[in-house]
Amino acid sequence: MNSENRQEVIRAKIVMVGAPDVGKTSLVRRFVHSNFSNEYSSTLGVKVDRKLVMLDGAAVSMVLWDMHGETEGLDVPPGYLRGAGAAIGVFDTTRPETAKTAASLLQRVAEQSSRAITTAVANKSDLMASDASNGDIQTLGTVTNSTPHETSALNGDGVDELFTTIAWGLARRAGLGADDS
């Protein structure tokens, strides 16, 4: 990577989608502020946060769109998903059926933003590991073409790794960075 690339800044819209109460806002709060809170803010149905992830050779500015309230779940307006650089489909490991909603929403993201990097997240791993044999979870894995990323917004396990992996994906898509090392 040359010195010019070292200065490269990437900005991307990241949409957090999933069924209600799967932990989307908690994941964002854990990542952005590094502290856990159960508070929700009432806005336009979306809360926008920003986090800068420094990689070797690029800085990735993630503008995180966290859907909740009336725009949560399958009611999310299509426009909110437009222009997304990446999408995180979250489900609750204690409620495997929520993986079905995440899969459906990630498919909608792909329709609105064909270039979006889609990632499945199995949240609340501190309570229960995700069941790989569950049909809904397997469907979600098929949509993202990968196994779900295990996280716990409560203790922070896997949260930084999740967003760093996505940041690398965005950097690689923009032609920066050859590996995750």
Next chain:
Amino acid sequence: MSATSKEAGIEQVRTVLFGAERDALVQLGHRVDDLAHLSTKVDQHHAALQPLSELQVQITQQLEQLREHHVQLQQQLTDLEELVGTLDGRTEAVSEVLVGAVSTVGRDVGVLGGVLKPEVEHALHDSARVDSTILAEALYPVMGPAIRKMIANLFTADPGGGELFVVSELLLIERSSGVLLASSSSSLSDENDSDIVSGMLDAIRLFVEEAFDSPEHDGLRDLRVGDTSVLVEWGPKAILASVVKGVPTNDYRHAAAETLERLHLEHGQALENFDGRIQAFAPASVSLDALRKGATPRMLVVRRHPVAFAALAIVVLILVVVLLIVVF
């Protein structure tokens, strides 16, 4: 024995001993003479045949050349058959000469235009009917300044009056994602804030679209809280949001629109292929700084002149007709 009879005797002996050889020698002498004669004749024939031999060499060489020429012609014929026989070949052949042909025809001014006019008109009409945004985006950087210039010529600004305003922040936002591309601020604001502001502005825009079921191109233009307002200028690929304290003038709105058009022109490729990299938009901050610092506190006042209004009505009528053509 006399000498004569001796010699005769010797001769008889010779004849007895060598008569046959003598005869053979005589015959051999004749044959040598014959061969010498024959050789002379051969030389004569050879000398006569010499020009024929040279002619044969020349004919052989010419035959060889003809053979090579034949092979070349055969190859050219194969190439031509291939060129004419396939669509790709014909396309390539025509494309090679098209520019030259058009420039040659172009010497007769108007002839080519006259021939192509119906096809071009039909293509434009068809393009507008199938997807009007393609033409609208192509014309956007040209139409805006032209129309404003025309209108500006009809009206004059009042040197007096106007209200004070300050542009505190300018945000250039990618239209599809709401991502901040460049900004200019009067304070040392945190870039983090600008990112979130541009994202929230996009969220508000989408909320308005959803809530009022309004089409995207009729989206949010103004937000006002107290004496602070956000003016939103729309381009095909980017949005320019101005955070203004006080009452902005029409002059400022025009300047903002012009800046956005110029940025589309200067960064068209980067906007078209936006993949998250914002380095390419660094020069845009200079234009935004110039717009923010150059904002004048003068309000544009219209002189109500009947001719000006008539001309404006014509311009509006033309725009309506153009829009109708583009839409239908």
